[in-house]
Amino acid sequence: xxxxxxxxxxxxxxxxxxxxxxxxxxxxxxxxxxxxxxxxxxxxxxxxxxxxxxxxxxxxxxxxxxxxxxxxxxxxxxxxxxxxxxxxxxxxxxxxxxxxxxxxxxxxxxxxxxxxxxxxxxxxxxxxxxxxxxxxxxxxxxxxxxxxxxxxxxxxxxxxxxxxxxxxxxxxxxxxxxxxxxxxxxxxxxxxxx
Ligand SMILES: Cc1cc2nc3c(=O)[nH]c(=O)nc-3n(C[C@H](O)[C@H](O)[C@H](O)COP(=O)(O)O)c2cc1C
Numbered sequence: 001x002x003x004x005x006x007x008x009x010x011x012x013x014x015x016x017x018x019x020x021x022x023x024x025x026x027x028x029x030x031x032x033x034x035x036x037x038x039x040x041x042x043x044x045x046x047x048x049x050x051x052x053x054x055x056x057x058x059x060x061x062x063x064x065x066x067x068x069x070x071x072x073x074x075x076x077x078x079x080x081x082x083x084x085x086x087x088x089x090x091x092x093x094x095x096x097x098x099x100x101x102x103x104x105x106x107x108x109x110x111x112x113x114x115x116x117x118x119x120x121x122x123x124x125x126x127x128x129x130x131x132x133x134x135x136x137x138x139x140x141x142x143x144x145x146x147x148x149x150x151x152x153x154x155x156x157x158x159x160x161x162x163x164x165x166x167x168x169x170x171x172x173x174x175x176x177x178x179x180x181x182x183x184x185x186x187x188x189x190x191x192x193x194x
Pocket of ligand 1: 013134137165
């Protein structure tokens with residue numbers, strides 16, 4: 001069992017990372033391997049709808065020679081994808097959105113007249129997010145978008161952990177949020193623990 005955590009926060013010591021840390025510690029305690037990719041450190045060009053990726057159904061096949069091929073390979077090698085992101089304007093941050101666009105074409109070979117496979121079919125996906133509004137009003141649209149994205153991509157959506165940030169004057173992380181993060185890891189992976 002291996003997780004691939006796609007981290008969309010620009011802040012290395014920010015709220016989303018603080019929420020992610022107990023999750024990762026829980027995985028480590030139970031020998032669940034993980035890759036953590038900080039998307040703001042990567043070169044991720046936006047999709048330009050050239051559809052070159054639709055020609056060969058066996059490979060990612062994008063015309064860009066940026067860091068997405070390497071991310072693609074990491075995702076193909078994992079069982080569970082974790083989207084960790086702060087909410088920006090009711091959705092994920094720009095590099096994650098750019099990556100999701102690149103993957104929704106590069107992974108799914110069924111655009112236009114194509115009837116090819118989803119190269120990542122059957123993998124599982126979960127969200128860890130932080131937002132300024134209550135999660136029901138801050139993270140709901142992102143969750144809904146990701147659910148449809150998963151359905152379209154033949155991925156199994158596992159659920160979302162969302163916690164509220166009350167602003168720069170207050171400390172985000174506390175014991176309760178840390179516990180939620182541990183529980184979320186347990187919910188996702190406990191069936192694989194001995
Ligand atoms: C540009 C920007 C846009 C934001 N948009 C939203 C939003 O639409 N809804 C929301 O609930 N919070 C929004 N927030 C608040 C962040 O989601 C929240 O502060 C988050 O915890 C920041 O996480 P980080 O420390 O990992 O960057 C926004 C913050 C920024 C900087």
